[in-house]
Each structure stands twice: as C-alpha cells, then as structure tokens.
Amino acid sequence: MEYINRSLSEILENTPKDKATTIFGPRQVGKTTLLEHFIKNRDCFWLSGDEPVDVNILTNLPSKKEVLSLLSSHKIIVIDEAQKIPGIGLLIKRMVDARTECKIYVTGSSSLDLAGGVYESAAGRTRSYYLWPFSFEELADASSVIQEKRNLSSRLVFGSYPQIINEPSQAIVNLNNLYKNLAFKDALALGGIKNHGAFQHLVYVLASRIGQMCSYESIAQECKLSSPTVRTYITLLEQCFVIKCLPSFARNLENELKKSKKIYFYDLGVRNAILKRFTPLESRPFEEQGALFENYFVIERIKQASYHNCMVNHYFWRTKNKAEVDLIETYNDEIQAFEIKLSRDDVMSPPSFREAYPEAKYTVVNKNNYQNYLSHWDLPIIV
Known part of the structure; x- marks a missing residue:
C-alpha cells in the first residue's frame, strides 16, 4: 500500500x-x-537509539564544539527511538542551545522515562506532538x-494502526502482538508493576x-x-496511550456528577484483542455496537484536536x-455537546442540560453524519 500522509506533516x-x-x-x-518520508531528498543525519554505535555517539558528546560540528554539518538531525539514549533530555538542551540553523526532530514511544527526561532537562526547548493510529481524516484523504x-x-x-491498515489479512496476529507490547511491555516495565495478574484483569x-x-x-x-492502586494503573495506561479517561463536566447544577469517569x-x-473478540460488528449485540461507535467518535475528535494543537x-x-x-x-468559552448514537437521529438534549447551558451547541452524531465532524476541523492549526 502506498504511504498515507499524516496530519503531522x-x-x-x-x-x-x-x-x-x-x-x-x-x-x-x-x-x-x-x-523517513518527511526528510526524503533533504540533508539529514539520522541517528537511532536502536543502533549501539549511535547510542555511543550521542551519549559521549563531550564538548560544545563537537555538538556544534554535528549540527553545522546538516540541515536536519533526527534522533529516532530516543528513549533508549541515556541523558537524552540534556543532549537535546545542548543541541538547541547551540543556536544553529539545523532543525532537530526526536521520536520516542510513550515511554515515561523519555518524556520525563525531556521535560526536566530540556524545559522550554521543545515542542511536543503526538502521533496516533490513523485518523478518519488521514484515511479519507488517502x-x-x-x-x-x-x-x-x-x-x-x-x-486503525498502520500495520492493520496495510496488512488486513494479518490483523488478528498483529493486534495480539500490539496489545502485549502496549499494555504490558511498556506499562509493566515502566510502572514497575509486580502483580501482573491483577493488572491484566x-x-x-x-x-x-x-x-x-x-x-x-x-x-x-x-x-x-485498592483505589490508589487502580488510580496508578489507569494513569499508567493513559500515559502509555492505551486508554483515555474522560472526566465529568460540571459547572452549574448541584446534582451534576463530578467524580465519575468514562474510559475509552x-x-x-x-x-x-484484549477481549480476544473479533466478531464482526453486525453480529454483536446492538448495545455493544453503540459503545464501539461512541468510543470511535470520541477518540477521533481527540485525535483531531491533538493534530491541530487546539486547547x-x-x-x-x-x-x-x-x-x-x-x-x-x-x-475558550464555547461548549459543543455531542450525543452519539449509531443509528438514531431523533435524540433531544436533556432539558436540564439546555437550562444549565443554553449557550451550548448540541449535535446528534450517527453513522450517517459522523464524517461531517471528522473530515475537517473548524479551528486553525497551531504550531
């Protein structure tokens, strides 16, 4: 399959x-x-945390002169799999402080050690972006x-993971491997979780x-x-990009729920893959079909906001x-409300919501119109 352009490009x-x-x-x-596609036909020096030689080079740049020499020799420096490079945050700081024309791009998995190291040592010297599985907009554009x-x-x-889109015949095998890597290899290792059985459950x-x-x-x-243990596990899964917790919205009413969450x-x-359940959608109970569609739409909206760097x-x-x-x-001060129903369009907003938030825009999303809210974003891209 041909390369599918990403929104981050x-x-x-x-x-x-x-x-x-x-x-x-x-x-x-x-x-x-x-x-790889972004730097094609450009002057770039590529380093990888998967290459022992590169790790040694980046770990042992002893002088400002050597850092400056590397940056002055190329238009672009890429450091791939940077979470595997000791002291990567300090290295990024030194590169940025060299003040050259070279642009620096760093990639890393959702590893907490990379994020922590970058944020602590290179504070104020980075712009961070997130790459998600393919979005509706990316796939529709392709x-x-x-x-x-x-x-x-x-x-x-x-x-919508790339390898699932590119190799649909191997989807189940690839998803099982993805699940083990995402939920267990990263989360268990980074979180120091010892009770694997409880975490898996x-x-x-x-x-x-x-x-x-x-x-x-x-x-x-x-x-x-215990509740603190559950909180720790869920936070870890969020930081490893496995789940998203949606908090409850509450401003005006005393009986609005304030502590509950929804998890997607x-x-x-x-x-x-976690449930070992790949039954075709049409063969599933209608309630489950609706829950899957709701999960899909919520996450697609989150992807779009992330790609457009909107607050x-x-x-x-x-x-x-x-x-x-x-x-x-x-x-800002705008409120957009979505009711997400796979097959219905006759859902009215709750009277109590209309009374509490009369300024809110209310939209019913279903399988016939959802693309209208995923194909384009009505806010500017901010870099």
Whole structure:
C-alpha cells in the first residue's frame, strides 16, 4: 500500500528552529515512517537509539564544539527511538542551545522515562506532538470519505494502526502482538508493576466497560484492588496511550456528577484483542455496537484536536437523575455537546442540560453524519 500522509506533516514543516520537535506516540504507530518520508531528498543525519554505535555517539558528546560540528554539518538531525539514549533530555538542551540553523526532530514511544527526561532537562526547548493510529481524516484523504465510511465496521473491530491498515489479512496476529507490547511491555516495565495478574484483569475489565460511567472505587471493588492502586494503573495506561479517561463536566447544577469517569480505548483493535473478540460488528449485540461507535467518535475528535494543537477539553455530562450527554468539548468559552448514537437521529438534549447551558451547541452524531465532524476541523492549526 502506498504511504498515507499524516496530519503531522504540515506541522513538521513549520516547527520553529529554536526548539527541538519531539514526536511521542505508542509503538508501531508510524513515527519512524513519518520522518523517513518527511526528510526524503533533504540533508539529514539520522541517528537511532536502536543502533549501539549511535547510542555511543550521542551519549559521549563531550564538548560544545563537537555538538556544534554535528549540527553545522546538516540541515536536519533526527534522533529516532530516543528513549533508549541515556541523558537524552540534556543532549537535546545542548543541541538547541547551540543556536544553529539545523532543525532537530526526536521520536520516542510513550515511554515515561523519555518524556520525563525531556521535560526536566530540556524545559522550554521543545515542542511536543503526538502521533496516533490513523485518523478518519488521514484515511479519507488517502481514498475518499465514502470509501472510509464503508470501512466503519472494520475500524470498530480491527482499529486503525498502520500495520492493520496495510496488512488486513494479518490483523488478528498483529493486534495480539500490539496489545502485549502496549499494555504490558511498556506499562509493566515502566510502572514497575509486580502483580501482573491483577493488572491484566484490570485491563480486561476496562475493555469490557468502554463508554460506561465508572469510578476508581467501583473498579477497585470489581478487581479486588485498592483505589490508589487502580488510580496508578489507569494513569499508567493513559500515559502509555492505551486508554483515555474522560472526566465529568460540571459547572452549574448541584446534582451534576463530578467524580465519575468514562474510559475509552485509543484503538478499538487493541481493545478487541484484549477481549480476544473479533466478531464482526453486525453480529454483536446492538448495545455493544453503540459503545464501539461512541468510543470511535470520541477518540477521533481527540485525535483531531491533538493534530491541530487546539486547547480543547473533553468531558461527558451526567446528573444524579441520569440525564446524560455523551461528549462535551470546551474551547475558550464555547461548549459543543455531542450525543452519539449509531443509528438514531431523533435524540433531544436533556432539558436540564439546555437550562444549565443554553449557550451550548448540541449535535446528534450517527453513522450517517459522523464524517461531517471528522473530515475537517473548524479551528486553525497551531504550531
């Protein structure tokens, strides 16, 4: 399959020279491929944390003169798999402080050690961006909106990781490997988790409850863990780009829920691999089909906000009387509300929501119109 252009490409073209550009994202999401296409036919020096020689070079740059010599010799420096390079944050700081015309691009998995090292040692000297599994917009641009709509059932079962899109016949095998790498290789190693069985059970429970309202306490009770342990595990899964926790939106009403959360998976193929469930969408209970569609739309909106670097906050809304709105987005003082229903379009916003937030825009999203809210973003790209 031909290379599918990524939304980050335009941003990479316009990143400032006085900062290093760091690209975070989970394993196998296409960070290296993105940069390989970006630097094509350009003067670039490529270094990788997977190469022992390169690691040695980058770990032992003893002088400012040698750093300056490296940067002055090329237009672009790429440091791939940077989480494997000791002291990478300090190295980035020294490179940026050299003040050359060379642009620096750094990639790394969602490893906490890389993020922590960069943020602590190179504070103020980086611009960070995230690369996700393919978005609806990226895939639609590569084919057409109509074709991508035809693929909706497949996306809800197998997700949108590059290798799944490029090798559909190997989807189940590849997703099983992805799940083990994402949820276990990264999270277990980085979090120092010793009770593997309890962690695995927690991940299974979360996968079973996508889109459902929950609390740390309820999950802890179901998994027979303490609430602080559940909080730690869930935070770790978020930092490793496995799940996204949506908090509840509350400003005006006393009976608005304030502590509950909804949990979604960044990729539904990974979620289905956790459950070992690749049943065709049409053969699943309608309630599960709706939950998968809701998960898909919420995450696609989050991807778009991330790619456009918009300061959009995402929530759900619910009261103690069980009035609910699936997705709330806030940007400055604007409120956009989405009710996400796979096959319905006759859903009215709850009267209590309209009364509390009369300024909010309310939209019902279903399988017939969802593309209108994923194909284009109505806010400017910010680099």
